Amino acid sequence: MSNGTLTIDLEAIKSNWLALDSMSNNTVETAAVVKANAYGLGAKQISLELAKVGARKFFVASAEEGSEIRATLGEEAKIYIFSGHLAGKSSILQQSKLIPLLNSPEQNIRHQQNLPTEPFGVQLDTGMNRLGFERADFAEFLELYKEKIPELVISHLACADNKGDHQNTNQLKAFSDITSELSCPLSLAATGGIILGKEYHFDMCRPGIGLYGGAPFKEAKPVVNLSLPVIQTRALVPEESVGYGATWTAHRPSLIATLSAGYADGLIRAMSGRAVVYANGTPCPIAGRVSMDLITVDVTHLTDIPEHMEILCEQQSVDQLADEAGTIGYEILTGLGNRYNRKYTGV
Numbered sequence: 001m002s003n004g005t006l007t008i009d010l011e012a013i014k015s016n017w018l019a020l021d022s023m024s025n026n027t028v029e030t031a032a033v034v035k036a037n038a039y040g041l042g043a044k045q046i047s048l049e050l051a052k053v054g055a056r057k058f059f060v061a062s063a064e065e066g067s068e069i070r071a072t073l074g075e076e077a078k079i080y081i082f083s084g085h086l087a088g089k090s091s092i093l094q095q096s097k098l099i100p101l102l103n104s105p106e107q108n109i110r111h112q113q114n115l116p117t118e119p120f121g122v123q124l125d126t127g128m129n130r131l132g133f134e135r136a137d138f139a140e141f142l143e144l145y146k147e148k149i150p151e152l153v154i155s156h157l158a159c160a161d162n163k164g165d166h167q168n169t170n171q172l173k174a175f176s177d178i179t180s181e182l183s184c185p186l187s188l189a190a191t192g193g194i195i196l197g198k199e200y201h202f203d204m205c206r207p208g209i210g211l212y213g214g215a216p217f218k219e220a221k222p223v224v225n226l227s228l229p230v231i232q233t234r235a236l237v238p239e240e241s242v243g244y245g246a247t248w249t250a251h252r253p254s255l256i257a258t259l260s261a262g263y264a265d266g267l268i269r270a271m272s273g274r275a276v277v278y279a280n281g282t283p284c285p286i287a288g289r290v291s292m293d294l295i296t297v298d299v300t301h302l303t304d305i306p307e308h309m310e311i312l313c314e315q316q317s318v319d320q321l322a323d324e325a326g327t328i329g330y331e332i333l334t335g336l337g338n339r340y341n342r343k344y345t346g347v
C-alpha cells in the first residue's frame, strides 16, 4: 500500500566511497560490500555507480546475489561470496565467475573437487566465532594444499565500531600472526576497521554501511530520504485513543495524521510511541502503535498539514531513527521493503 517515496542519492554513495578510499594509503584497494541488495538500497544501481568511480571488487553474501550483479558489472569486476562454497552452488559460482571465500575444511574440499581450477579466497575466524576457518584448520590447509594459493584472505572484526575495545587489537594480532607467511592479499577492515587506523587496512578494505551513510562513519553524506503521504487527518477530543491497543490517549483536543507506511515497509513496531516524523522540518511524534500499513502521528501543533511527511531526512538520519527504535542503522536500511517508489538521484 505505501506509496511513500524512497530517494537514494547515488552521488552521496560515490562520495562516501571516495572518502573512505582516501582514508587508506594508495597501495590499499577499496572494495564495496553490496550484500542484501546493497543494504536494501539496490545492488545493481549502486555497484554500477561505484564501478564508475573506481571500485573493482565487490562482496556479497550469497552466490545468487553475486550472479545478479555480475550481469550488471560485466566480466572484469571481481565478486567475492562471504558464504563461501555451499553445497549445490558450484555451477552458479562457475557460471557467474564468483570467488567464494571458503569458510571451512569442508568447503575447501568441495571447492577443490568441484571447481579445482577456479579461484577462491579464504575467510579466517580470528575471534568472532561466526564464520571462517579455525586457526588449526587453516594451518592444515596450508600444509595439505601448498599449490593452492588463495586470491584473498580475510577476517572480520567483531567490535570495530568501538575504538577502545580490546577485541580489536586481539583480532589484529591474531590475523597478523596467522597470515604472516602468506604472500596473497589480505583484508581485515570493514567500515569500522577503516576508521580504526592504517594498521587495520592490510591490502584491501571492504566498507559496507559507511557507503550508505551509516555509523560508525560519522562524516558520511546522508544517502536516503523517505517521504510518506498523509492519507487522512482526524480531530480527537480529550480521552479518545489512537490505534491498536489504544496505547495513545489525547489529553487535549488533538489532530492526528495517518501516513501510508507501516511495519511491512520496515518502519518497525518498536518505533511506536517513540520515533518522530518531520513535517517540513518540524518534529511530530508517532502517536500509538505502528500498524502494518499505517502510522499515526500527532500533528496538533502544526498550522498546516503537509501532503507528505519525512521519516528519513536532513533532520533525522538512519542512525537517529534506529536509535529511537532501539536498533541499528543496518537493520533499518535492510528492512525498507518493496512498496516505496524508489528514486535514484545523482547518476
Ligand SMILES: *Cc1c(COP(=O)(O)O)cnc(C)c1O
Residues within 6 Å of the ligand: 033, 035, 082, 155, 156, 189, 190, 191, 192, 206, 207, 208, 209, 210
Ligand atoms: C557485512 C560485512 C562487511 C561490511 O561491514 P560494514 O560494517 O557494513 O562496513 C565486511 N565484511 C564482512 C565479512 C561482512 O559480513
